[in-house]
Amino acid sequence: MDDAMSAQGGGRSPLDGPRLSGPGAPPSGTQRLHAATQRVRAFDARRPLLWDVLLTAVVALPGFGQLVDGDARGRDPAGAAEPASMPLAWAVLAGLVLPLLWRRRYPFAVYLVISATLVVHDVYGLKISSLVAIGIALYNVALRQSLARLGWAFAVIAGTAAILVGVQGADDFWRDYTPVVAVAGCIAMTGVTARIRREFVASLVERAERLEVERDQRARLAAAAERARIAREMHDIVAHNLSVIVGLADGGAYAAARSPERPAQALTAISATGREALGELRRLLGVLRAPEQEALGQEALELAPQPGLAELEPLLDRVRAAGLPVVCTVRGEPAGLSEGRQLTVFRVVQEALTNTLKHAGPGARAEVDLTVDGGGVRVRVSDTGGGRTPAAPPDAGQGIHGMRERVAMYGGTLTARAADGGWRVRAEIPAAAAAEGEPAGRPEVRA
The missing domain is CATH 3.30.565.10 (Histidine kinase-like ATPase, C-terminal domain)
Incomplete structure (x- = not known):
C-alpha cells in the first residue's frame, strides 16, 4: 500500500465508500475492507519510513530465505547450467529490493536500477523469489511521474527484452514476454487509476475548503452590514x-x-x-x-x-x-x-x-x-x-x-x-x- 493513495490520512473523503444504512446495521464485507484500508493508509501517512522498511523486508524475505538455504540455481551467459555464484545472487537480491527504500523520492531512478538488476538476473538464469519488486517500482512510476515518464518506463521494458533476446535467443520470446507486458500494463493502469482518484479527491477537498472560506466571508460581510445598520x-x-x-x-x-x-x-x-x-x-x-x-x-x-x-x-x-x-x-x-x-x-x-x-x-x-x-x-x-x-x-x-x-x-x-x-x-x-x-x-x- 502506498502513501500517495492516502493523501487524506485517516480522514473521510466523499469517495471513501458508503456509510452504514442504519444506526444498527452491521457493516458489510466491503465496508470492513474499506475500514482496514483506511487504517493502513493512516499508518502509512504517520510513519512513511517505517512502512517503507516493512514493505522492503516483506519483498526481500522470500529471496533471503531462498539464498540462506543455498537454493539459487542459474547458468552462465553461454547457457551452461551451474549453481549460481552466491555473491552474485546476494548482489542481485540487494539490487532488487534495497532501492525500494527510495521509491517515493526517486521513483524513476529506482525503476531503472531494479530493471538493470533484473537484466543481470535473467542473463544468469537466476530464480530469486523477489521479482515483485519490479512491479512495485513500475507502480510508483505510474503513480508519481508524468505519462511521458511512464512511456519511457515501457521503453525500458522493450530495451531489456531486446537485450535478453540478443543474449538468449528468440526461441521462446513471445511465450515468455507476452505475459510480462500484459502484467506491466495492468500494473501501470492501476497506478494511473490510483493517481487520478488521488487528484480527484484532492480537488474535492480543495473545493470544500474554498466553499468554507467563502461561507465564512459571507458571514463576516453579513455581520459587518448588520453592525453598520445597528450603528x-x-x-x-x-x-x-x-x-x-x-x-x-x-x-x-x-x-x-x-x-x-x-x-x-x-x-x-x-x-x-x-x-x-x-x-x-x-x-x-x-x-x-x-x-x-x-x-x-x-x-x-x-x-x-x-x-x-x-x-x-x-x-x-x-x-x-x-x-x-x-x-x-x-x-x-x-x-x-x-x-x-x-x-x-x-x-x-x-x-x-x-x-x-x-x-x-x-x-x-x-x-x-x-x-x-x-x-x-x-x-x-x-x-x-x-x-x-x-x-x-x-x-x-x-x-x-x-x-x-x-x-x-x-x-x-x-x-x-x-x-x-x-x-x-x-x-x-x-x-x-x-x-x-x-x-x-x-x-x-x-x-
Whole structure:
C-alpha cells in the first residue's frame, strides 16, 4: 500500500465508500475492507519510513530465505547450467529490493536500477523469489511521474527484452514476454487509476475548503452590514432623543423663574423621552445579544418592527415639546408605502429635525413636507436657521452620510444644503418598479 493513495490520512473523503444504512446495521464485507484500508493508509501517512522498511523486508524475505538455504540455481551467459555464484545472487537480491527504500523520492531512478538488476538476473538464469519488486517500482512510476515518464518506463521494458533476446535467443520470446507486458500494463493502469482518484479527491477537498472560506466571508460581510445598520439606528436614536432631552432641560431651566409648573412638565417629558430611547436601544442591543442567548439555550427574543410613518406625529410632538415649532404637510397616502420605505423616511425626518435642534439655535422654525405619489415618495425638511451660520455643516458626524445610505438602498437621492438662511434636506425615493435592488421589507430587530 502506498502513501500517495492516502493523501487524506485517516480522514473521510466523499469517495471513501458508503456509510452504514442504519444506526444498527452491521457493516458489510466491503465496508470492513474499506475500514482496514483506511487504517493502513493512516499508518502509512504517520510513519512513511517505517512502512517503507516493512514493505522492503516483506519483498526481500522470500529471496533471503531462498539464498540462506543455498537454493539459487542459474547458468552462465553461454547457457551452461551451474549453481549460481552466491555473491552474485546476494548482489542481485540487494539490487532488487534495497532501492525500494527510495521509491517515493526517486521513483524513476529506482525503476531503472531494479530493471538493470533484473537484466543481470535473467542473463544468469537466476530464480530469486523477489521479482515483485519490479512491479512495485513500475507502480510508483505510474503513480508519481508524468505519462511521458511512464512511456519511457515501457521503453525500458522493450530495451531489456531486446537485450535478453540478443543474449538468449528468440526461441521462446513471445511465450515468455507476452505475459510480462500484459502484467506491466495492468500494473501501470492501476497506478494511473490510483493517481487520478488521488487528484480527484484532492480537488474535492480543495473545493470544500474554498466553499468554507467563502461561507465564512459571507458571514463576516453579513455581520459587518448588520453592525453598520445597528450603528445607523443607534446614531439616529441617541442623537435625536438626546437633542430633545437637552432642549427640554434648557427650556425647563428658562421657565423655572416664570412658572413653577413648567419645570415639572419638562422633567416629565424628559423622563418619557429617555424611557423611549432606552427601549429602542434595548431592541437594537438585543440583536447583538441574541446569538449568545440562543447558544445558551434561552428562548428566542420576540421580534419588534422599526417605526414607520404612523409614528411620525409622536416624533413631531417630541420635537415641539423640546421647543422647536414644526409644521408638517402630508400629501398622498403614506400607508401604501412599503415598511422599509416608511422606516427610511422616518429616519430622514428624525435626523434632519435632530440637526435643527442641535444647530439652529433659538427662534428657529422647521417645516416637513411629505409627498407620496404612485409608490414614490419625496420628503423635504427645512428650517429658518435661527442663529446658525448657513455655511456651517449641519452635522459633523455620520448623520447625513447615514441618511444618504438609507435613501440609496431604494435607488433614491438625498441632498442637504444651506437655503433661505437655514438648511434644507430633500430626499426622493422612486417607485418600487423603478428602483434597483429593492429590499424585501422593513428590517426587524429583537426586543
